[in-house]
Amino acid sequence: MRIWLWFLGAAAALAAVAALISPSGKGVLNLASLLVCVVVAAVALRRRRPEPRAAWWLMCCGIAASATSTLLLSVVPGAPEELGAGYLLCYPLTAAGLWLIARRLRPWSSARILDASIILLGIAQLTWIFVLFPLLHRSGLKPLDAFGVSLIAVSDLVTIALLLRVAFAVRRGTVAWLVLASAGVMVCTDAFYVVKYVGGRGTVVISSFSAVGWLTWALLFAAAALHPDAGHALLRARKSRGDYGTPIAGFIALAVLGPGLLVADLVLRRGVDPWRHALVPAVLTGALMVSMVLRLGRALRDRVQLQQELAFRAQHDVLTGLANRELFRSSLQEELDTHREIGLLIIDLDGFKDVNDTLGHPAGDELLLTASERLRASAGPASLLARLGGDEFAVICPPETLDEIAAALVRELALPYRVAGREQRISASIGVYSGHPVTTGEALQSADIALYAAKEAGRNRAVRYHPALREAHVAHTLLADQLRAAVEAGTGFAMHYQPVVDVHTTRVTAVEALLRFTTPDGNPVSPAVFVPVAEEIGLIGKLGAWVLEQACTDAKAWHDEHGISVTVNVSGRQLRNSAFADEVLAVLKRTGLPGAALVLEITETVLVTASLEETAEVSRRLARLRAFGIRIAIDDFGTGYSSLAYLRTLPLDVLKIDRAFVHRIEEQQDKALFRAVVELARSMYLSPVAEGVETPGQAAVLRELGCGLAQGFLFARPLPAPALARFLAAQTAVTV
Numbered sequence: 001m002r003i004w005l006w007f008l009g010a011a012a013a014l015a016a017v018a019a020l021i022s023p024s025g026k027g028v029l030n031l032a033s034l035l036v037c038v039v040v041a042a043v044a045l046r047r048r049r050p051e052p053r054a055a056w057w058l059m060c061c062g063i064a065a066s067a068t069s070t071l072l073l074s075v076v077p078g079a080p081e082e083l084g085a086g087y088l089l090c091y092p093l094t095a096a097g098l099w100l101i102a103r104r105l106r107p108w109s110s111a112r113i114l115d116a117s118i119i120l121l122g123i124a125q126l127t128w129i130f131v132l133f134p135l136l137h138r139s140g141l142k143p144l145d146a147f148g149v150s151l152i153a154v155s156d157l158v159t160i161a162l163l164l165r166v167a168f169a170v171r172r173g174t175v176a177w178l179v180l181a182s183a184g185v186m187v188c189t190d191a192f193y194v195v196k197y198v199g200g201r202g203t204v205v206i207s208s209f210s211a212v213g214w215l216t217w218a219l220l221f222a223a224a225a226l227h228p229d230a231g232h233a234l235l236r237a238r239k240s241r242g243d244y245g246t247p248i249a250g251f252i253a254l255a256v257l258g259p260g261l262l263v264a265d266l267v268l269r270r271g272v273d274p275w276r277h278a279l280v281p282a283v284l285t286g287a288l289m290v291s292m293v294l295r296l297g298r299a300l301r302d303r304v305q306l307q308q309e310l311a312f313r314a315q316h317d318v319l320t321g322l323a324n325r326e327l328f329r330s331s332l333q334e335e336l337d338t339h340r341e342i343g344l345l346i347i348d349l350d351g352f353k354d355v356n357d358t359l360g361h362p363a364g365d366e367l368l369l370t371a372s373e374r375l376r377a378s379a380g381p382a383s384l385l386a387r388l389g390g391d392e393f394a395v396i397c398p399p400e401t402l403d404e405i406a407a408a409l410v411r412e413l414a415l416p417y418r419v420a421g422r423e424q425r426i427s428a429s430i431g432v433y434s435g436h437p438v439t440t441g442e443a444l445q446s447a448d449i450a451l452y453a454a455k456e457a458g459r460n461r462a463v464r465y466h467p468a469l470r471e472a473h474v475a476h477t478l479l480a481d482q483l484r485a486a487v488e489a490g491t492g493f494a495m496h497y498q499p500v501v502d503v504h505t506t507r508v509t510a511v512e513a514l515l516r517f518t519t520p521d522g523n524p525v526s527p528a529v530f531v532p533v534a535e536e537i538g539l540i541g542k543l544g545a546w547v548l549e550q551a552c553t554d555a556k557a558w559h560d561e562h563g564i565s566v567t568v569n570v571s572g573r574q575l576r577n578s579a580f581a582d583e584v585l586a587v588l589k590r591t592g593l594p595g596a597a598l599v600l601e602i603t604e605t606v607l608v609t610a611s612l613e614e615t616a617e618v619s620r621r622l623a624r625l626r627a628f629g630i631r632i633a634i635d636d637f638g639t640g641y642s643s644l645a646y647l648r649t650l651p652l653d654v655l656k657i658d659r660a661f662v663h664r665i666e667e668q669q670d671k672a673l674f675r676a677v678v679e680l681a682r683s684m685y686l687s688p689v690a691e692g693v694e695t696p697g698q699a700a701v702l703r704e705l706g707c708g709l710a711q712g713f714l715f716a717r718p719l720p721a722p723a724l725a726r727f728l729a730a731q732t733a734v735t736v
C-alpha cells in the first residue's frame, strides 16, 4: 500500500490547482489542502508513533502554527498583523525537532559544536554583508521590524545548520529525504517571505510562491509521516567517516574573508555610515575568532590527550592496565641506575592454563582481571606492577616490604575467584629477589629461579632467591639436556639388580631392577635425582619401557635357572598411561617371562596427586595385570601419610617397608612400630619386605619378628647383570 505516494501525488496536484485558481494563496482550496495536510500528519503520527516522537511532533506543531496564521490572516477580515507570529513560531519548533534528531543520530562533541558555530558565523557574516544589510539599508524599516527581520534571518541560519547536520548524519532513505526536503522548503519559503516583507516595507504579503511553499512543506511532511518506513528511519545513522581532523586552512580563510569583504564592501558603498554597517560584522567576527581560538585549543588538547593515550597503550597491558614488559624493563633499569638495593617479585598463577582450557578465554580474562585487582590492593602504592605475559606478573617494590607483600599476595591470590558464574580456586607461586644485580637480566633470572623453586616445592608459596638455587637450577637444566640426549642416542643407561633374600636362609628369592645413569663425562647420577627430572620433561614413558624390557630379558634366564622373580619400579606417569597394561603384557610375551615372575613396584606418592577417577582407573589397570599372575608391591611404605587408605583401594600383594623403619629397629620403640607394620601387612594378606638392611643385628630382629624377606647392603648391593649372575651361581654352588 503506497498510501504515502498516492497522498503526495493527490495533494501536489491539488496544490497546483489551488495556486492556479488563487495566486494570492488565500483561496479556499489552498487553505483546505493545508488543513488536510496538517490533520493527516497528526493522525499518522498518533497511529504510527515514529521515533524520535518529540521531534516529529515538534515539527508537526511548527507546520500547524504556520497554517493557523495563514488561516487567520486569510479568513478574518482586517486581521491584525500580529497574527503573523505563527510564522515566527515555526522556527524554534522545527529547529528543536531537528536538534533532537541530530542528537539521537550522533552525539555532539564540543569540537563539532564549535565547528558548526564557526561555519554558522561565517555564513552569518556573508548574509549580513550581501543580503540583510543591503535589504535593511534600502527599505528603511522601522527599528522593531528590522530587529524582527534580523531575528528571522538568524533563525533561518540556525535551522539550515541543523538541517545540514541531520542531512550528513542520517542514513538517507525516502523518509529522511521527505523530512529534510520539507524543512528545506520551509526555510526557503520563509527567506523568500522575509525578502518580500522587507521589500514591502513591513507589510505582510502572502504571494502565491509563499503559499505553494508552505503547502509543499506541509504535504512533504505528511507524506513522510504516512510512509511505512517512518518508524525508525530518523534514528538510523550513516556510517561515520571518522574524525575529519582540524580544518585549519578553512579557519584561516574564514578569518580573513569576513573582515576583508566587509572592508571591500565599505569602500564600494561609500555613502554608507560605516558604524551602522560594521557593527554587526564586527560582533560576528569577534564571535568567530573566539570560536576558532576555542576550537584550536580543543584540537591541541585532543592531540596531547591522544599522544598520552598512545604512550600509555605502548607501555601498558590492554587487559589489566598494568605496566607491560617494556615499561617493566625500563623501570627496573631506572631502579638499577640508582644503585640502591632493589626488590623484585615474579608471580605465576598455578593451574591458570586449566581454567583457560576448560572454561574458555573470556573466563580466563575475567580471572586475570580479578587477580590484577588483588595484586594492586596487596602491593601498595610504592610498587610498580606489571603483567609480563599470560599469567605471569611482576612487582618492583622497596626491599623492606618485599617479604610482607609476597606473603600477602600468596594469601590473597589463593582466595576463591568468581569466574563464568562459578567459584574457581587457583593459587600463586612467587619468586622473591632482592639485591644489587648488575643487569636487569640477572635480576629477572634470579627471581625466575626462585619462582621455579617455589613451583618445585609444591606451589602456592613464595621462595626467596639464594645462590644455591641458581646452582641447583643450572645443574637441573644440564641434567635435563643430558637425559634427553641419552634417551635419543640410547646410551648412558644401565640396569643394576639388588637381591631380595629370605632372612632365614639368605637365599635370593627376587631381584629389584634399579636404573643407573652415567653422564657423558663419566659421573654416575642417582635415580633419586634423575628419575623426577625424567618425569618432569616427559621422558619417563620411554625410559620406563626400556627398563621393563631390559629387566624382563635379564630376569628370564635367572628365573629359568634359579626360580627367582624380578621387581621393576614403575612411575606414576607410566601407570596413568592407558596403554600401560598392554605394554607390560607385550613385554612378557616377547621375553617369555611368566607373569608370576614379575613384581611391579609403585609408590603411593604417585597416587596422592591423582584424582579419584584416575585412582580408580589405575586400580582397574593393576587388577587386570594381577589376573596374569603379576604381583603389585607398594614401595617405601611409611614415608607417605595416606598409605593406609591406599592399602585398601589398590590391589596389592607385597608391602615394602621403608628403610627409615629398619634403621633403628634394634631400639625398643622402633621395634614395636615395625612389629605393628608387619602385623598390619599380614592382616591384609600382604607379604612384608624390609628395605635397607645394613647390619646383622637388624637381620636378627627381622628374623625374630617374622619378617621373612629383606633387601639391603648386608646381603648385596645393586649389581650389574653379569655380577648378579655370578652372585646367583655362587649361591647355588654353596647350597648344592
Ligand code: C2E
Binding pocket: 498, 513, 514, 515, 526, 527, 528, 531, 544, 547, 569, 570, 571, 635, 636, 659, 691, 692, 693, 694, 711, 712, 713, 714, 718
Ligand atoms: P627404591 O625403590 O626404594 O630403591 C631402593 C634404593 O635403596 C636403591 O637406591 C638402593 O640402592 C638403595 N638401597 C638398597 N639397599 C640399601 C641399604 O642397605 N642401605 C641404603 N642406604 N640404601 C640401600 P637407588 O638405586 O639409588 O634408587 C633410588 C630410587 O630411585 C629407588 O628407590 C626408586 O624409587 C627409584 N628408581 C630406581 N630405578 C628406577 C626405575 O627403573 N624406574 C623408576 N620409576 N624408579 C626407579
Ligand code: CA
Binding pocket: 512, 569, 601, 635
Ligand atoms: Ca623400589
Ligand code: CA
Binding pocket: 635, 636, 656, 658, 691
Ligand atoms: Ca623403596
